[in-house]
Amino acid sequence: MHAIAAAPPLPLGPETCSQGHRTTLILPTDEGGSICLLCLSNLLSNPRSPTVHVSYALSQLSQALSQPQFLHSILTFHSHFLISPLVAVLSNFDDEPLAKQTIDLIQRLCGGSNSNGNENEDVHKEFVARVSDWLSGGSFTWSRRQLYMLHCFGALLDNQDCNLYTCIKNKEALIFNLVTGLQLSNDEIQGEIMFVLYRASLLHYTYMDDNGTDILLAYCPKLLHMSLDILMKSQSDDVRLNCVAFLTVLAQKGFFQSAHSNQIGSTDSFYADNFMQITEHVIDGPPLEVLFAEAIATLDLVFMYLSSDYVSGKECQVFIEENIADYIFEILRLSGSKDPIVNSSIQVLDLLSHAEQAFRQRLAVGFSTLVPILRYVAEIPFQPVQCQLLKLILNCVLNCPGLVSTSTGEEITSILAGMLNKHIDGDIGMLPETFTLSCSILVAIIKSSSSRGNSRLAMLVKDAARCAVSTSLGNVHHTKTDQILHSLYLLKEMYAYDQEDNLASTSSMGIRVCIIDILRLQILPWFMIVINEMEEEAIALGVIEIFHSILLQDSNLDVKNFAESLLSSSWSSVLFGCLGLFPTEKMKCSVYLFFSSVVDVLLGSDTGQPIRDAALHLPSDPTDLLFLLGQRSSHNLELFSSQAAVLLVLYVSSMYNDRIADDKSVLASLEQFIIINSSDFLHAASASVTIELLVNLYGLCRGFAKMSYQIPYSPEAERIFFQLLAERDWNSLSTKIHSTSLKWLFQQEKLCKSLSDQILTFCRCKGSIGNVALHHETSQSVDLHVFADLITSGDNFAATIFVCLLRDLVENPCQVCDIISVLKVCTEIIEIAPVASDQFCMYGIDGVLQNICNHSIYSCPELFMAASELVFSILKSVHSESISSHEAWVGISVKLVDYLIAAVASDGWSEEVLTIVATLSLILHHSTSEALTESSKTIILNAPLVSMINRMISEACSKGPALFDHDEGTTGEVLIFVLLLLFFALRSEMQALSYVSIRCHDLCKLMHFGSSVVKLIASFCLVELFVGISDYMSRKPVDLKFREGYILSMSSVLEGLIFFSNIQVALNCSKCLSTLMTWKQLKIESMVSEKDNWCRLIVEELVMSLSIPSLTSKPSTIHHKPAINIAIALLKLSKVPSWMNIVFDDTSIQLIIKNLSPSSLSTELVILFRKLLNSGLLNSSHIADLNRLFQACRRHVYTGDNQDKSTDDHVENTALNLDRVGRARVFLLSIVWSKSDPECCLWSSESKKKELLEEIELFTKCLMEEDEA
Helix, strand or coil, rough: CHHHHHHHCCCCCCCCCCCCCCHHEEEEEECCEEEHHHHHHHHHCCCCCCCCHHHHHHHHHHHHHCCCHHHHHHHHHCCCCCCHHHHHHHHHHHCCHHHHHHHHHHHHHHHHHHCCCCCHHHHHHHHHHHHHHHHHHHCCCHHHHHHHHHHHHHHHHHHCCCCCHHHHCCCCHHHHHHHHHCCCHHHHHHHHHHHHHHHHHHHHHHCCCCCCCCHHHHHHHHHHHHHHHHHHHCCCCHHHHHHHHHHHHHCCCCCCHHHHCCCEEEHHHHHHHHHHHHHHHHHHHHHHHHHHHHHHHHHHHHHHHHCCCCCCCCHHHHHHHHHHHHHHHHHHHCCCCCCHHHHHHHHHHHHHHHCHHHHHHHHHHHHHHHHHHHHHHHHHCCCCCHHHHHHHHHHHHHHHHCCHHHHHHHHHHHHHHHHHHHHCCCCCCCCHHHHHHHHHHHHHHCCCCCHCCCHHHHHHHHHHHHHHHHHHCCCCCCCCCHHHHHHHHHHHHHHHHHCCCCHHHHHHHHHHHHHHHHHHHHHHHHHHHHHCCCCHHHHHHHHHHHHHHCCCCCHHHHHHHHHHHHHHHHHHHHHHHHHCCCCCCHHHHHHHHHHHHHHHHHHHHCCCHHHHCCCCCCCCCHHHHHHHCCCCCCCCCHHHHHHHHHHHHHHHHHHHHHEEEEEEEHHHHHHHHCCCCCCHHHHCCCCCCCCHHHHHHHHHHHHHHHHHHCCCHHHHHHHHHHHHHHHCCCCCHHHHHEEEHHHHHCHHHHHHHHHHHHHHHHHHHHHCCCCCCCCCCCCCCCHHHHHHHHHHHHCCHHHHHHHHHHHHHHHHHCHHHHHHHHHHHHHHHHHHHHHHHHHHHCHHHHHHHHHHHHHHHCHHHHHHHHHHHHHHHHHHHCCCCEEEEEEHHHHHHHHHHHHHHHHHHHCCCCHHHHHHHHHHHHHHHHHHHCCCCCHHHHHCHHHHHHHHHHHHHHHHHHCCHHHHHHHCCHHHHHHHCCCHHHHHHHHHHCCHHHHHCHHHHHHHHHHHHHHHHHHHHHHHHHHHHHHHHHHHHHHCCCCCCCCCCCHHHHHHHHHHHHHHHHHHHHHHHHHHHHHEEEEEEEEHHHHHHCCCCHHHHHHHHHHHHCCCCHHEEEEEEEHCCCHHHHHHHHHHHCCCCCCCHHHHCCCHHHHHHHHHHHEEEEEHHHHHHHHHHCCCCCHHHHHHHHHHHHHHHHHHHHCCCCCCCCCCCHHCCCCCCCHHHHHHHHHHHHHHHCCCCCCCCCCCCHHHHHHCCCCCCCCHHHHHHHHHH
């Protein structure tokens, strides 16, 4: 009813046809005609009907069926009417076009009925029943009609959307006729029969009842043999495809197994030979692209056969001997890596590989074909045959030595590395078996002979190993045991490969470092996260094993750093955690053997032997370990060995702040151990338990107890401990020791004598091996950094011990080399920690140094120079207030000056002499802070020294223009140091101007002809000289008498350097020139106003620069400071040059103010504006603009980010790669820079900001006074 209602209205047809049939059988068409179904049926059913009439009728029916209304009507009301007539056409007419028309109509009617609803499936089923009845009715002979009927039956069965099996009534007869028909030697009919058998067998096994009879099984051997025979002999692709499809169904249903059981001993070679010929035909037949479907189907059939349980290894071997594998490799070679044929081929090869011996040779021949296939397969995530292909490659790499060439190994490794790298984020796109096989192949490749010396292959494997680890550890919440173990195995073998000297040293180092980094940065953090939730002991053992394997290699720096990295990450606690999670003997053995190897690496070879000896007897619980220490072990060798092992375990773990037990329990156990076993220690019975080990552990526990103030200790144990150290030789400075333990030892006054002897031993070794030191934050072999930290902390006797050791060495007869070694160590400690110099001075090192200088100045120059270097280091770093006023420094200064004068006279200006000059400069520098004033007097009042300085400067001045060339060599270095000494002398509190008779004219010559550094220092000296003269004139009126030419030449040099590239030189020159202008006795006013056009040029250049917007930025304003100073000095003159009014006209001043910003305003500019105000050159508009600018500047200072980066460090950074003299020069220059005004930035300090604000306030005050006036 639904279909009728939904159908569109049909046009009205005729009431009857020409034969008078009723109207219900007459269906109208869209063209206006009509078809009488009864007439059509009569025509089609009559075997005598002309074929042309039948063909025309079928074409008209086909055309009508294409019309929706007609098709709907016939399917709805007359769906079964045409079934019999259409079948009759196929059986009555031997005409191929007519058959094709009929089959097409049948398919259309069946297709339309199926799509029209389940209730119309009966049309399809009835067609199947009618055709199957016809085929079952008689035997086959070759005829066209049978061929057409078979083809129609096959087309009907091709659509298996519904159960057509029940429609076939006489199934036995049908199958009998079909099997019988296979004997006909016609390809066409055999192909049709094979297709019908294939489709019918599918229906048969799909819809057959559980209790039903398997009709096909009765024809088992015959049907198989016939099908295979047709398959081999047929030249038709369709026939072969149908045969393979049918055989595949039979194979799935066990027909080959039945054939085996019925024909034991005769089937192996038969099937192998047949399949070989089939495969050969696929290759040798038409173009492969046409035969892909046939090849895939054939390979699937072979796979189906070989994968059956009844196929023996012998039969696989027969298949291989029949060259099946060779033909499959050829198919792969020609396949172009197309996915279906690759899958089928690899599946069969995988089954053939079970016959290992027979297959190995074939695999070696076809191996080159598999590598390109691997590249294709690796690109596809979860590719179905990835695992099988990798198995084949692994099989070949392992079992065919020498087959994998260098290039092939690199290609395979590159492919696998790329495949692993795709899934490095943890979202693994491969099966676990694929991952493990990839790792196994990589291991096999690096073990092959072709990998020897192949650095490129090693790099590829290294990248693959990194990707493998990242992939296996990608998800910390889902532990994949096999993948993790295989990635660890790959790393282990890669490291072993590297250790076998297979590579050049550079490549080897890169691989070794990479593997250790993977373990340290990936494996270790991951293991620390998952250990508490780990359920697999194998993973924990695997991680411990690979870490252990690294430690078992040569104990180089990388391995030591790796061991320290592990222990610093609480690895000891992790190991005992593993013992708690997996309390097995295997785990315990692994853990304690690991501890023994760590001890070997950190403390030296075989030092971990006690742990190895006692590993089987040690408990798993740390509490039980501590219990062992509290037992008396004098007569129990097993207990004694276990206690030694426990001490080593505690030592290694606690050394890196890892607590396997609480500090209170460890200290109590150690104290019990000391008290109970004290007699054994005192009588040297415990030779293998080193005293240093006990000292380090006890000192560490006591140090922690002192810091916490909550852990009690045993005075009795402490007494025995000190007694033990007094009677036994020990040296904790020679082993790795925790900083807390070392500090506690140095805090014990009773140990000072022992520690002094150990420090002397350390200094001797330091002097013999040079400056080689390893540093660690908490645990280290004691080095200079450790002593520097101890001394600077100040809460121990380290500085006192060093000073007392030096004093004892000087006062008692000893080797001079001992004193020198201690002096050098002290010097290097100060270089590391400058604050240490204050500690040394606090404990009287000056007196010791005076004694050394007094006794060694002539007898041992090497000792004297070592002492002088320490003096320089101390004075370089010490704070002036820490220097005592003891006369020792005076004695040191006298000896330094005496040595300097004598050395210059005999050997000239050597490096040692220049170092002493630098030391004298530092003494003068400290005098400015009211320290070492008496020592400064000995320098300044030393006439030979002053004469030598003057003579050196005079000689330099006499060179004239040639001075610049001399500055590049040794002479220039000497001149720099002499000028530095002169500078510090002029700055000292001793009023050196009265004693150092240096001429201003000579300094100007140095500034004019010297290099940049000489210009700089000479300009600083001239500034200090002018400051001294001005100060002297302010305190005592004096009549300065200078020749006019003398002043003119000096001022010309200063004016010429105002525009020098070094801003500090220019600033110094501007200060000197400004100072000259303040000396009224020189009558500078007349010289400037009447003759000096250079000053006008300076001021005009300044005004022009400040008037241009791009030149008033912050950096540019800094470079204007020298010229600003000159302008200010000119405005301060009692008689301002008349041309100043012309240069500073209203327009120029307005432009300057407009172009200034709050951030570019400097103190000098504010002073300049104030002087312009006092000179009456500012009008009201200028003043208003300046007030707004100053207000903005105040806000910027208070709220803005105006802190410039200090440039003080730039001098120190240049000294990193200089020698001793160069570093001294750079340091003295840094002092010169620091003592001058920090002019390199506008607001470099808070004082500069304050000075700027004060000048702004002063400007405002002057403005108010002027308004009041």
